[in-house]
Amino acid sequence: MQNNITTTLKKLFYLWRRSQFPVKQPIKISRIDNLIIFLVCILISIISSYKLLLISPLNPADIFSWLLTFTEILFSSGILILVSKKENPTISSRQIFLIITLLLAVQATKLAFASNISPLSMIIPPALIISQGMGSITALAWVSIASFSWPDPAVAINNNIFFILLVCASVVSLLGGRIRSRAQLLQLSIFVPIGSFFSQWILIGKDKISLINKQDFVLTNGDVFSDSLLLAIVMLFTILFIPIFESIFGLLTKARLLELADKEKPLIRRLSLEAPGTFEHTLLICGLAEEATRMIGGDIDLIKTGALYHDVGKLHAPNWFIENQDGSKNPHDEIDDPIRSAEVLQAHVDEGLKYARKNRLPKPISNFIPEHQGTLKMGYFFYKAKERNIKISENDFRYNGPIPQSRETAILMLADGCEAALRAMNINASDKEALETISKIIYSRQKDGQLEDSNLSKGEIFLIKRAFLNVWKRIRHRRIQYPTSKNNTFS
Numbered sequence: 001m002q003n004n005i006t007t008t009l010k011k012l013f014y015l016w017r018r019s020q021f022p023v024k025q026p027i028k029i030s031r032i033d034n035l036i037i038f039l040v041c042i043l044i045s046i047i048s049s050y051k052l053l054l055i056s057p058l059n060p061a062d063i064f065s066w067l068l069t070f071t072e073i074l075f076s077s078g079i080l081i082l083v084s085k086k087e088n089p090t091i092s093s094r095q096i097f098l099i100i101t102l103l104l105a106v107q108a109t110k111l112a113f114a115s116n117i118s119p120l121s122m123i124i125p126p127a128l129i130i131s132q133g134m135g136s137i138t139a140l141a142w143v144s145i146a147s148f149s150w151p152d153p154a155v156a157i158n159n160n161i162f163f164i165l166l167v168c169a170s171v172v173s174l175l176g177g178r179i180r181s182r183a184q185l186l187q188l189s190i191f192v193p194i195g196s197f198f199s200q201w202i203l204i205g206k207d208k209i210s211l212i213n214k215q216d217f218v219l220t221n222g223d224v225f226s227d228s229l230l231l232a233i234v235m236l237f238t239i240l241f242i243p244i245f246e247s248i249f250g251l252l253t254k255a256r257l258l259e260l261a262d263k264e265k266p267l268i269r270r271l272s273l274e275a276p277g278t279f280e281h282t283l284l285i286c287g288l289a290e291e292a293t294r295m296i297g298g299d300i301d302l303i304k305t306g307a308l309y310h311d312v313g314k315l316h317a318p319n320w321f322i323e324n325q326d327g328s329k330n331p332h333d334e335i336d337d338p339i340r341s342a343e344v345l346q347a348h349v350d351e352g353l354k355y356a357r358k359n360r361l362p363k364p365i366s367n368f369i370p371e372h373q374g375t376l377k378m379g380y381f382f383y384k385a386k387e388r389n390i391k392i393s394e395n396d397f398r399y400n401g402p403i404p405q406s407r408e409t410a411i412l413m414l415a416d417g418c419e420a421a422l423r424a425m426n427i428n429a430s431d432k433e434a435l436e437t438i439s440k441i442i443y444s445r446q447k448d449g450q451l452e453d454s455n456l457s458k459g460e461i462f463l464i465k466r467a468f469l470n471v472w473k474r475i476r477h478r479r480i481q482y483p484t485s486k487n488n489t490f491s
């Protein structure tokens with residue numbers, strides 16, 4: 001019995017700790033941005049509550065109820081921002097601004113058109129944008145605040161419409177965060193209005209349907225057909241504008257991630273032509289990192305795209321990196337200067353960030369460039385310098401960092417470390433040997449403090465090792481030559 005309670009308590013504690021994930025401080029937002037965000041929140045609260053003060057004569061009770069509504073909205077906006085920061089620790093002030101401006105726009109639209117436009121068309125399209133750019137939980141939080149606070153108390157919304165609104169908006173928020181292509185988005189924007197049409201028909205009644213006999217065809221609230229038609233139109237427009245939102249607010253939707261992962265993108269194409277060795281290394285890392293991320297339940301699309309761009313900085317001097325030398329002379333031997341060599345290695349990070357800026361790569365992707373190297377020591381050149389008794393500090397031979405700040409960038413660092421070792425491994429090596437090599441490399445990174453900010457748990461590191469081993473087994477399998485028989489011509 002006591003054992004059971006202990007196990008339950010341990011589980012609850014574990015779940016609590018996981019819910020607090022990630023524990024690191026969210027990105028710092030400048031004071032001026034904070035002030036602007038706060039002012040917009042005040043504006044939302046004023047818009048949502050001022051009508052309560054327009055009653056005459058005004059009783060203290062009315063003022064109290066206004067104050068209550070005002071505080072409630074302000075408080076909810078604050079919670080919305082907190083939720084968004086929790087779901088996206090690297091959220092920028094522009095993105096927070098987008099969330100609350102959408103809330104402001106919806107409250108203002110409700111005030112101006114609530115009796116004319118269906119609440120479905122006001123709340124569902126912004127939920128789609130937020131779920132695509134900032135995730136389902138933020139979108140759900142946004143939907144709950146936007147649906148429950150109605151600035152105009154005179155506008156009574158039908159309970160059934162309210163129910164349909166909540167169901168449709170939740171479906172859009174949940175699916176919006178997972179959708180991986182523009183085609184699926186299009187399907188969503190067609191099926192949700194169709195679903196809302198039928199549910200309104202069933203719950204509200206078909207007698208309210210008017211097809212073409214009204215002048216204000218689209219703008220009639222409660223008119224089942226026009227409600228759904230307007231919703232479909234607004235959703236289609238939203239989809240059209242999502243790429244613009246992506247570039248203005250730096251949103252990283254799944255569709256954008258997949259577009260960036262296209263190997264025909266100019267930067268990746270250049271990598272494959274000018275630095276073929278690095279390109280091969282990148283592809284193998286993609287495989288390792290993807291498998292490990294799948295094992296621990298991380299963001300696979302993010303890591304695949306991040307891995308593809310992690311070493312683009314090597315384009316500035318491809319032949320300075322061993323994988324591109326192809327038996328030719330090693331420029332490091334020619335200059336014979338460990339300090340200069342270390343600078344070239346650091347330059348692959350700095351130049352990579354420059355390429356990322358030039359190609360407008362989103363921040364979560366460009367983060368992979370410095371974080372995959374963290375503050376690792378360039379051991380080979382450090383010991384070479386030490387041998388010559390050059391007066392140096394170890395820090396001159398460390399990458400500038402920062403160390404990985406997310407589970408995904410940490411996995412990439414580990415994959416980057418293991419890739420060359422696994423590739424160089426003897427084909428007849430046993431699983432145990434491969435696992436030992438992987439564990440040794442990962443342990444050295446751990447001991448060096450590189451994984452401290454990544455929030456990878458011990459269990460997750462164990463799973464990552466198993467994942468790398470699985471990929472190694474796959475590589476070995478591919479390298480084994482199949483026996484061919486002379487008669488076997490059909491395969």
Ligand SMILES: [Fe+2]
Binds near residue numbers: 373
């Ligand atoms: Fe690198």
Ligand SMILES: [Fe+2]
Binds near residue numbers: 281310311416
């Ligand atoms: Fe690399």
